[in-house]
Amino acid sequence: MAKKIMVVDDDPQIISYLTTLFADNGYDVCSASDGEVALSVLEKERPDCITLDLEMPNEWGPRFYRKYSQKEEFKHTPVIVISGLDGHDQSIRKAVAAIRKPFEPEAVLTAVKKALGE
Secondary structure, eight states: OOOOEEOOOOOOOHHHHHHHHHHHOOEEEEEEHHHHHHHHHHHHOSSSEEOOOOSSSSHHHHHHHHHHHTTTTTTTTTTTEEOTTTTTTHHTTOOOEEEESSHHHHHHHHHHHTTTTT
């Protein structure tokens, strides 16, 4: 069974790009456009890994991370930060990787494989 990756980003072009990238590499994909929606998608889809933008409307990435990581069933779900913000690599200390926008697709795939232990 394919591993599932959840893309959380407020930019529809980034969601579309990452969704295609992951699907083309054999992963199942789900997505959410902000942290509020992301919690319900997370509970429904139960992804194996999350890529997370930091700066989004309604619910910032770090706040979404705090909320879901306090839940027992999700606290070990790996997160990869993908952001254009300065200091993005410091925002979520338990992130398995922090990738700066604009990003290279290979860097994202390498981080996902590492996060999933592949």
